[in-house]
Amino acid sequence: MSKICFFDTKPYDRTYFDSYKEQFGFEIDYFEPKLNADTAIMARGYEVVVAFVNDTIDAKTIDILYEEGVRLIAMRCAGYNNIDFKAAYGKIHVVRVPAYSPYAVAEHAMALLLTLNRKIHRAYNRTREHNFSLNGLTGFDLHGKTMGVIGTGKIGRIFIDICKGFGMEVLAYDPYPAKDAGLHYVSVEELCRRSDVISLHCPLTKDTWHLINKDTLQLMKKGTYIINTSRGALINSEDLLHAIKEEQIGGAVLDVYEEETEFFYEDLSGEIIKDDILSGLISMPNVIVTSHQAFLTKEALNNIAEITLQNIKDYAEGAGLPNEICYRCTKLDHCDKNEKNRCF
Structure with a gap:
């Protein structure tokens, strides 16, 4: 096995994967379409597919891939909520990149907050038109404010360190608290009531x-800011839009959106967006939306390419798969892999 097919290819994917493919001894055929039940037939003759978090890897897609000879799906990302693991179990191994650069995502979250709070995006557009007025650009000091962080994995803890550097007080929520981390854990309800800004850094389960819906939004202080650089469906987008229109929420910065698959990563500048909620959020002056780009740093892209190809090499050589996940992994705290350190 030396040939790999790669779905949903972007120019930066080619750049970083091409820089490593000879080192690992693979040939890569790059396909532009996203992976789904309609495009899975393109994987005929390949044993390995490289996919992404916005691909649709449901039971139908998996069955087609398996029939065409695919035995490994290598996710070039950490997220995997788009995969039907139960359908894949016993047929196709699934590996991922569990950590590529937690700094990239945490830093982007803070960049979004600073941009929204200090109205940098509006000031940038003004001065390009020679408008140097400061009216409407007032922000607030982060120092002394309370940041609520939901999810204290690697990214969440790095983001907390950044917040503490700004002199913020930090409240945290996680069903599995980090031991000896020195964090002040509270319930979701208390975090919502006390925080001036809330940032999401948890997986989608x-x-x-x-998790953020009309009930939790009503618990929040009037004017609270919300940051989401994790998964779009952590937030009920319709409820968020309503809370922003009612001025219950002071603003939101979103790098993800629950119905982003058909929009993000694509140039739709000449088309009408038919998703009224997404259009409504983008139209709000106190909302900033970026296109799932929090991971997009040179360091992260290097790590993604190298770890993905190492995962594939491990599979090809019959070695253990330390980054494999299956439907049992998603239900338990651990997975009892077989003697080859594989899920099956």
């Missing part, structure tokens, strides 16, 4: 789906 059945327990975190729409």
